[in-house]
Structures are given as C-alpha cells and as structure tokens.
Amino acid sequence: MRASTIDAVDLEKAFGGHPAVAGASLRVGSGELVALVGPSGSGKTTLLRLIAGFEVPDAGSVAIGGLAVAGEGVWVEPDKRRIGMVFQDGALFPHLSVRANLEFGGPRAGRVEECLELVGLADRAGAFPHELSGGERQRIALARALATEPHVVLLDEPFAALDEGLRAELREEVAGVLRAAGASALLVTHNQQEALSLADVVAVMRDGRIEQVGPPQTVYGDPATRWVAEFLGDADVVSGTAADGVAECPLGRFPADTALRGPVEIVLRPEGLVIGPDEAGAPPGNAAEAVVLGRSYFGHDQLVRLELAGGLRLRSRNPGSAAWRTGDRVRVAVRGPVTVLGPS
Numbered sequence: 001m002r003a004s005t006i007d008a009v010d011l012e013k014a015f016g017g018h019p020a021v022a023g024a025s026l027r028v029g030s031g032e033l034v035a036l037v038g039p040s041g042s043g044k045t046t047l048l049r050l051i052a053g054f055e056v057p058d059a060g061s062v063a064i065g066g067l068a069v070a071g072e073g074v075w076v077e078p079d080k081r082r083i084g085m086v087f088q089d090g091a092l093f094p095h096l097s098v099r100a101n102l103e104f105g106g107p108r109a110g111r112v113e114e115c116l117e118l119v120g121l122a123d124r125a126g127a128f129p130h131e132l133s134g135g136e137r138q139r140i141a142l143a144r145a146l147a148t149e150p151h152v153v154l155l156d157e158p159f160a161a162l163d164e165g166l167r168a169e170l171r172e173e174v175a176g177v178l179r180a181a182g183a184s185a186l187l188v189t190h191n192q193q194e195a196l197s198l199a200d201v202v203a204v205m206r207d208g209r210i211e212q213v214g215p216p217q218t219v220y221g222d223p224a225t226r227w228v229a230e231f232l233g234d235a236d237v238v239s240g241t242a243a244d245g246v247a248e249c250p251l252g253r254f255p256a257d258t259a260l261r262g263p264v265e266i267v268l269r270p271e272g273l274v275i276g277p278d279e280a281g282a283p284p285g286n287a288a289e290a291v292v293l294g295r296s297y298f299g300h301d302q303l304v305r306l307e308l309a310g311g312l313r314l315r316s317r318n319p320g321s322a323a324w325r326t327g328d329r330v331r332v333a334v335r336g337p338v339t340v341l342g343p344s
C-alpha cells in the first residue's frame with residue numbers, strides 16, 4: 001500500500017445540530033487521485049473543508065503528509081498544512097498577472113515556469129486573469145496549487161462552471177497534469193462520470209458517511225449496496241433467493257457469496273443485458289423470454305425497456321443497430337457481471 005498523504009479518521013461535523021459529516025474516514029495514498037462523489041448535501045465539501053482546515057471537526061482526526069493537523073489537542077492552521085486548493089471559479093487574484101498569481105505562495109526558483117509548462121500555458125505568464133478563457137483560468141489555478149509543492153491538491157468541483165465540451169477536455173488534461181506532477185489529489189464532484197473516468201479511487205459519500213471506496217471498476221461493477229449501484233449508473237434490481245453460493249432469479253442462476261441465504265437483491269446493469277434470438281455470449285440458462293415495451297435511441301446506443309413474464313421490468317443498453325419495436329417478443333440474456341446483495 002502506498003504511504004498516506006491524507007488520513008482522515010472518523011470525522012464528524014454538525015451545523016446547528018444537523019450532522020453534515022457523520023463519521024467519515026478517507027485515505028489518499030501518495031500520488032493517488034481520489035474522487036469524492038455523492039449527491040448534493042451529502043457532506044463532500046464539508047469533508048474537504050475539514051481536511052483543508054477551514055472547519056474544525058467535532059470529532060475525529062486528520063493527518064496530512066504523515067503529520068497530525070487536526071484531532072484531540074492538535075490544530076494546524078490551513079496555510080501550514082501544505083495543501084494546494086482549486087475551487088470552482090479558480091479564485092485567482094484579478095489584479096495580479098498569471099506569474100504573480102503563481103509567485104504568491106513563495107515557490108522555489110524556477111517552479112513557476114515548471115508549473116506553467118505542466119499546464120501548457122508557459123506563454124501566458126504575463127496575462128491577467130480576465131484575459132484568459134474559463135478553461136485557461138482553471139489550468140492556471142491548478143498550476144498555482146502545484147507551485148508551492150504541496151503534499152496534496154484539493155479540488156472542489158473545479159469543472160462545474162465550464163460548459164460540457166470544455167469540461168470533458170479539461171478533466172482529462174487536469175488528471176494528466178496531476179499524474180505528470182506525481183501529485184496526490186482529492187477531487188470533490190457530484191458528477192458520477194467525472195469521478196469514474198478520472199480517479200484511481202472513488203469514494204462514494206451518502207448522508208455524511210463514506211458508503212464505499214474502491215477503484216472505479218469496483219464501485220461501478222461490484223457495488224457494496226443497492227444505493228451505490230443506483231447512484232453510480234442505471235441499475236435494475238431483481239429479487240432472488242440465495243443458497244450454497246448461488247442466487248436464483250427469473251433470469252437464471254448467478255454466483256453469490258456463500259454467506260448469503262434466503263432473499264437477495266440481484267443488481268443488473270443495462271449494458272450487461274443482450275437481446276436477440278440467440279443468446280450471444282451468455283452462459284446457458286441465464287436468459288428469459290421478454291416483450292419489448294419501448295426503446296430510446298441515442299445514436300451511439302439505445303436503451304430498450306423489456307418486460308418478462310410475471311411483470312418484471314428490465315432495461316437493455318445495446319448498439320443501436322437493431323430496431324426493436326414495441327410488442328416484439330425477444331430473448332434477453334445476461335452477459336455482464338451481476339452483483340448479488342443481501343436485503344437492504
């Protein structure tokens with residue numbers, strides 16, 4: 001395991017008796033990019049502010065770069081925590097040039113040029129913030145955050161103010177810059193795609209707690225709870241019964257944790273269901289007859305709504321090549337990974 005850059009343990013913070021962070025623990029390893037994702041009001045920004053030192057925790061502790069900065073009897077001011085911050089609006093000093101913005105924290109000689117080079121804006125050192133585009137401003141904000149060689153960069157919704165096209169482009173660029181700089185970073189976002197596509201590790205926050213932490217493929221493909229499954233993407237949940245390591249439902253039999261017995265919930269992703277006269281690629285048995293209820297065509301793919309005998313409704317996301325019509329009788333097979341969960 002990599003050395004920790006952030007170790008936040010059992011943090012609690014309430015405002016007026018209402019808990020915003022309710023026992024959250026979060027670790028960021030050295031050189032790791034961790035995304036903290038959750039719905040509005042789940043406590044992401046408060047957790048980030050506790051780590052940065054803009055809020056004092058009611059309980060719990062924070063260590064940054066191996067040094068305790070908050071906890072019982074310990075308090076280190078934000079400007080002594082060696083963190084770099086990037087906010088939604090960049091928050092550059094408007095009356096200072098790009099160079100002066102980067103020099104503000106007193107970086108070592110040559111570091112300003114290095115950081116401008118990293119974000120690909122070496123030629124804009126003399127410009128003022130109002131002369132930069134929204135995307136350029138965020139790249140300069142990142143360069144400024146990196147200039148003082150912090151232990152960790154904290155980014156709070158850094159792409160939220162940008163339009164969709166620019167957002168996607170800048171996301172990749174920012175992740176690339178952070179990786180090239182070998183920086184450790186914690187990114188707060190309410191955008192699931194952003195979290196899954198950018199981060200090495202995704203922490204899913206709900207009601208002030210971290211509900212699941214893991215690599216993007218794990219939190220999406222093997223969600224710990226039904227809530228995580230439904231928050232991170234489209235999911236259909238089918239009731240089944242488990243015994244001896246197998247869960248059974250109208251779509252077939254699936255491997256399950258041997259500890260599960262009795263009623264279970266089986267989580268299916270629409271892209272894991274294939275439709276067709278043949279059962280392309282699916283193991284024998286894991287298929288069922290269905291009627292097409294309707295379809296939405298998106299160009300790059302389509303979402304087909306299906307109903308099985310007994311009224312069970314499912315969705316299949318597949319290449320838009322086959323124009324299934326309402327009322328068509330089809331066979332639906334499970335191709336993708338399924339997750340079997342105990343009753344929630």
Ligand SMILES: Nc1ncnc2c1ncn2[C@@H]1O[C@H](COP(=O)(O)OP(=O)(O)OP(=O)(O)O)[C@@H](O)[C@H]1O
Nearest residue numbers: 015019020038039040041042043044045046047190
């Ligand atoms: N300074 C404050 N005073 C009072 N309540 C606050 C304060 N800061 C946050 N809260 C409350 O704490 C809860 C968590 O807020 P927080 O901003 O941390 O959530 P979030 O997940 O970042 O949400 P969003 O994605 O909307 O920014 C909310 O109910 C919010 O209203």
